[in-house]
Amino acid sequence: MASATSPDDSAVGALLGRSNRLGSDPRNTNYAGGNTSAKGTAPDPVTGADTELMWVKGSGGDLGTLTEPGLAVLRLDRLRALTQVYPGVEREDEMVAAFDYCLHGKGGAAPSIDTAMHGLVDAAHVDHLHPDSGIALACAADGEALTKECFGDSVVWVPWRRPGFQLGLDIAAVKEAHPQAIGCVLGGHGITAWGATSEECERNSLHIIRTAETFLAQRGKAEPFGPELDGYGPLPEGERRARAAALAPLLRSIASQDRPQVGHFTDSPEVLDFLSRAEHPRLAALGTSCPDHFLRTKVRPLVLDLPPTTPLDEAAERLRALHTAYREEYAAYYRRHAAPDSPAMRGADPAIILVPGVGMFSYGKDKQTARVAGEFYVNAVNVMRGAEAVSSYRPIEESEKFRIEYWELEEAKLRRMPAPKPLAARIALVTGAGSGIGKAIAHRLVAEGACVVVADLDGDNAAAVAEELGGPDKAVAVTVDVTSEEQIEAAFAAAVLAFGGVDLVVNNAGISISKPLLETTARDWDLQHDIMARGSFLVSRAAAKVMIEQKLGGDIVYIASKNAVFAGPNNIAYSAVKADQAHQVRLLAAELGEHGIRVNGINPDGVVRGSGIFAGGWGAQRAAVYGVEEAKLGEFYAQRTLLKREVLPEHVANAVFALTGGQLTHTTGLHIPVDAGVAAAFLR
Template identity: 75%
Template structure:
């Protein structure tokens, strides 16, 4: 069989990575790596050159692109064995890999590069399947590996990922000609093959064989007998309880660094938390480095039944959080030395509530969601290990070595600086069009997660798609005049992101009529949506923000008409004046909780406006005696700057108020009207 060209090798590698990475049974998100070797032609010497392509640091197998591959000269990489200073200094080999890169080298080589380069096989996969890690973390792991695979898979005792582990696996490959892979104690699996297809086949054979072994040998109730007091609440009650607890938990876990939350109540989580042994298992912590780097050493677990009074649960969470932080500090002090990086934060990443579910946290929604997914992987691992043996993760000291690894610290240091609104959760009413749409886009672009609230939920969903999907935004249908629907919108925010700390009261509508033609229905409609609606939204926002205890921002999109007395506008102008004074009243009341309340006063925003498109534009144009298509320019010409106000201009003012520079400003209104002297604030 002819050796594949470099182009064929890369194509086969990417195809294999995508197939393996697309199935969560094979490996977790961003976990594992794959490689291929082939002979290329050195463009300088025109001589054949053995090359290796391997997934670089970061990235995900399921979505891997060629740009995510590191490319190395194999002879230089293997010659590092001659200068290897030993396991105590193996971290130095990571920098040495830079001197083995071919051409521009592609992505940065990962810590697992040696595992791929030193093994005498054309293709290598390193994966983190739940079934494989279950055997890797079983107390009888070596024996179970022999029983499961015979001589085709060899047990390798735990060793931190790095150059020495690559040497260990290379030795196993040389000494065990029948072997197609290894189980790495406490960690995962590695497989190899002479073709990409053979390597993939061997990887899948190891995983599926382990799964079958656990099914056939596993005993029932590996988490212990179910405890009736910890049984899952019915779905509606469970979600209501989760929404009530989420802001409290988010506030607690944001003690050191602000966090975004994710809630998960899948069956595997609820079953685990109902088991009698879940307190002991959670205390053992996770094992695979990919797991605990994202979930921390262990979770915080509420030790009350889901039916306990909410106030009691909140108080107990506060006690447990304080104890967790103290225990984490002791963990750090127990293992840190003079070369250890500073402690990054003592708050938990995973919080488990029996009968309710799991709350996971991170610097953004994706990080929070992925942390939760990793803990589900850990639950599956515990399930498998406990079903055939006893779950026995790696030692705490080893976890610390990886969590506070200088290489991990350097990786964190390379992360881009967070955006101004990173970790903030914004709720924007009337978010499906006009000013609301522009504001949702601006806040999201600045790093916030956004809850798009609108009566037109289909349009709101389109905005969510524009913003990047559920890791960035969610859509909620709500009639803001209805207390229950407003509360439901905030519950959705709590379940989606952990709470709300930035609210934009933007929803509005208008009818332009002279006083004598204005009906009580006209009056009530406008006041119900803008005055009553913003009151209900602000009241619920204040409840959530004070519960969370981290302050927040409430911004009203009022109008120049809140201070400008125009004709044929009594209902709209009065409702906007009501909103404007709500800003002052709430600023005075909520300041002690760190909640700032401000407003924006735009002039008529015609382009993209749902209000103007719904008839208001035609009414105002008729009032001023201009064509409706000329209304924006008409408004511009009556201003000092002669500029039309666009939705993006209002969104910019909202960001200016909440973006971090005006931390000492509350109770004010920012005009965005291009200069209307009659609307100057006095």
């Protein structure tokens, strides 16, 4: 038998190259939007005979990063035979399941809803894309006439139809009836192009996109969004970002009433210009049009209708009122269009919040989803600009948006998604995370689904750890001296601008100087208390301010020490400050509980390997006290424990996760020993 994985390498290679080039340029299509295909031959896995196949981007993939495993592979004879059993547009959703019976071999990725478009069009190569310029024509009030004016008879208008089997039939019929055409504009949606070769198909796609761009620029009016609104211009950058940081916790609470969300902020020129213009309230209320857009952004955003110089408390009060109205309007939208068999309403909070003079806040289940939602709304702004420049913006009907938003096929896609990780949608800030215990904690939190702000005095170390963790969709670095109120405030501002807020804070930053009482200077005492006692207080105070405003509860964890309860020799300053931290846990647990904020502590001991404190001189000092070689200090500590096991940074990270990962939901004010068993440090 022939291998089922022996494709026409030239067809697949050309398809992937074309897909990556098209998908890497945001002018051509949005993230994960559109799909491409190629037809060719490969051996049948049973008979070995050459078989006509189609390789097409599978469901959920991204063109810019597409690889061969992301392609669905289907037999063309079986795919074309589906036209003989097609039950009609009212039952076209049934055809998606039928694609599974057309798969070749193991089939590759799951076929998308657009598979029929690619398979039924009589061309070896097909591209379906969502360029802003193409959608601008597709969403213009007189889009059909403008398409004719822009392209003549080389590109044909196809009226709006929901993606599916019937749209594939429609496009196939258009191509057959217009042999001179290189593609079409799909009303309210995007473009489709084709070609006999991969090169020709790509050339035709780019011709449609660039020609539409030129047409809109040359034919369009200069200020499609109208004149500037008095007082709605962008604030200066520093003021703008300070106001964004001040509003972010409240806005996250607005976006997270139904379920916690991660946020993303952008103050790009396109957004700020749109919000400064007279037509932005009308256009924002019309909502987005392309299905890829409103599935990410909801049908319309929440827009603050006050200038950016409005006092902050007045703006906050207005935002709360607008949120109440938004939820009521969204529920009414659902009731207007829901059928008895429609999926349940998924939530009534906005995914996009627009604040004139400041920028756009977008939200999703994780950072990438939130960021992409914002990118899609920028696409929508570009679409509105283009449509208004040459005509007027007219998105698809609200009822059609609902049909797609609450489409059973979309619901099925959501059901197939993996269960969220325990810390999904939670945002953590870890101090001293550039090395040792803090670094291990940051790694564990990201592994469990959290976004992490890596805070450290050593900015280079913090940046390196953030990169290890996966970059800005997973972690960001901030340089912060925890003894500085200003730097702590700046760190939390960076956190809320990066991820929308903060839910979980780990007070881990520390230092230790081991000396007998008579050799301990006032500077030794003050330095350790400044960093660990004062620093933890300042960080916890800043964290509580954000968490209370968010109304999502939260966790504050102190990395204290066995020395908080155990009296050992030659470390009066260190042990005293650890006792201070331990009591801060109790005090804050008592005070913050009414806000759903849990405060707990961890008492490690003997964490030598990988520890920044031990590497910084503490190890040598303690080794001298106990009369052992510094290299064997970890072994020494292990042998004095009940379990005879060495404690590593990862063990402390495990304890942080145990406290915050969702199982100990009713625990606050607790200290967990992570010391392998030191009887003298047992809590009483």
